[in-house]
Amino acid sequence: MEKQRTFYNKRNLAIDMMRALTMLIMIFVNDFWKIHDVPHYLEHAAYGEDFMGLADVIFPCFLFSVGLSIPYAIEIRYTKGYGSLSTIKHILSRTFALLIMGVFIGNSEARLAVDAPYSIASYWVLMVIAFVAVWNDYSKVTNHSIQGLIPIFKIIGVFLLLYLAISFKGADGSIFSSNWGILGMIGFAYFFCATVYLLFRENAKYLWYIGFTLILIAILKTPLNSDFGGTSILDLPKGNFIDGFIGLFHIGNAVLTAFTMGGVLFSISLAKMENLSKSKQWFYILACGVISLVIGYICHHYWIVSKISATLPWLFYVLCISLLTYTLMDVLTHYNLTGWFKWIKPAGTSTLTTYCVPYLYYAASSLTLITLPDQLTSGLPGLINCFLFAILVIWTAGFFEKINIKLRL
Template identity: 40%
Template sequence: MNKVASSSLRLDSIDVFRAVTMLLMIFVNDFWTLEAVPKWLEHSKAEEDAMGLSDVVFPAFLFIVGLSIPFAISNRRKKGDGNALIIRHIAERTFALLLMGIFIVNFENIAEPAMVISKYVWEIGMVAAFFLIWNVYPNDPARTSLYTGLKIAGYLLLAGLAFIYKGGDAANPSWMGTHWYGILGLIGWSYLLGALTYVLTGDRLGWAVVAWVFFVVFNLAEFAGALDWLQSVKDYVWIVGSGSMPAFVMGGVVASVVYRKSANRDAARGAFLLTLVVLGMVLFAYGAATRPFWGISKIRATPAWIGICLGISFWAFAFFYWLVDMRRISRWADIIKPAGTATLTCYLIPYIWYAVNSLASISLPAVVRTGGLGLVKSACFSLLVIMLTGAINRVGIKLKI
């Protein structure tokens, strides 16, 4: 592996990029409460050759997951962790994301008439269990038993919720299933592939690029019909998103590896910025070139969607790198900082919010939820969630996996 000047190198722009992306994620996830949302902001339908803002946010988040992987793993190696311990940590994080994702996607398929409790009570219990299990508890030896007990209580709560769960058709309910694993589950699978790839390739840029291109080409081959001979195993063993989602993660990994290989040379900062811009152009061109064949679709994870979203992600990261790390302009992001450092907490808070509102039958007037005013309402909601995340972090409540 090529040595890097410091394995603890850090880019503040990654946290800012993550915070802005989470702000947008909460914003677009709140659209279900609105009416008359402009079409260019919403998710496009599977059969459409189109892409809205909502279709860009998740790929950008996966790209940021990839950006973070080299720094996180290298920091663990600096602390003395070997590959076995690192892989164990990767497996634990993947398990946590998959478990949360499966519970959340099953909540979305719940058959409330068949349940013994309200679906919203079930939802609150689910999120409470997540906090009990994955909260960052203080390093206090005197209270180790207490914190272990709280984690066990969280797992028991999840087990109880799973036991009473009824989903699908209320007349013929079914039990919990993996379905499509939910957003967190998709992140988990993509993170697993990206992290294990980096463990193997490290900061060897050539191998990282080969792995990245493999996922992009796998997706292209799927749409071109070159993988039809594997249809019999597709339901059992397959790459998540037909290669699309790990392609986003590996795009971020490659960007960070490029930075890490030249970070000890101040003169290389401009070259790194130019590299990001050029990669964005190449990927955007790839998306434009493949669009006539299969169109742009997030739901179908078409090659054009991958190329264009990767291009946007590279350009966005280039902008934040230039603004935050080169120009040192970052104070504007202080208000949304918790979204970049306590991302999982930030993501889960709305589930509690929506459940409490539903149980209390709280509903804003239609005028506040319609058109431009509705968008302002969702933007304010996003900021409120982030501020609430910061507040509960300060009292010692913060999830980490």
């Protein structure tokens, strides 16, 4: 275990690069809502469609990178002298923050009723201000006067969130609800995988058992394609004990959690392969990628490829893509071909801030009524528009980091 801690004490630049690249593309595809004539291969597949576009790949790749980072984060805490109880509290606090942020962002996606007490732009601005007030990294604040105000900032942030939640009124008349959003789904997957890693970090074989169990749940609970009846293998009546037990962990059919668990298991494997040459490491990783691709192809005979339905072919195809992406980042790191990374580095080091910044720009656009001409929101010009927006968002997060505004859980 001591050797493993030494491995995790070293920063893995390939993970930062993978996370930054994933976040760049996530912001890019999330901005498609404001343009039209987007090529289908870049978009999300429709419900029931046997297809996987670029937008269907990004979120699970990010879940995989979350899992990659879990052993690093926990082992570094032990190296610094933190105990198990402190680490459990840390996992719970991070999960809680992700769920809270996720539910506020998730509720805003349905927009607001015309008689809501504020506009959607005001909601987004107040939401981000509250997030920063409560979860900003204040560790670099050296001014004693400002340090004394930090508890007040946090209290103001909490009351802002309470106000938004209580006064919220959706476009369909709905009240604030448990729409967890992307961050909430990340939070549930993170909590499960971080907890089981903490429990079984000394006995890695149990982590593999848990990983295989998640896949077994996915096999049993994911509806088959129409040729095989269109229902899951374990199609039990609603309210059954098994679904209720699985529901306690908020893992659904376990596919999303399996992405994060896959990252954890891959991270453990990297530690085991530390003494191998880079060429051998890359060979084994690529071999695993090919195996994942083959399993995905076999699964595709029984399930469609679908992000919305979280199917097994989607799981294994994206695991293959994640492994190949990490390998590429590791090759670039090994040969010191990382100059490009500085342009998107904040997306890898201030990831949560980067995720929230677009809402400030969307709010500014809504408040100022500034819109681009139709020629810049269609086809290739529209895609360039979305890509430049993603770069702008990342650079803005970098600027915020320089002035000590950085969300840290």
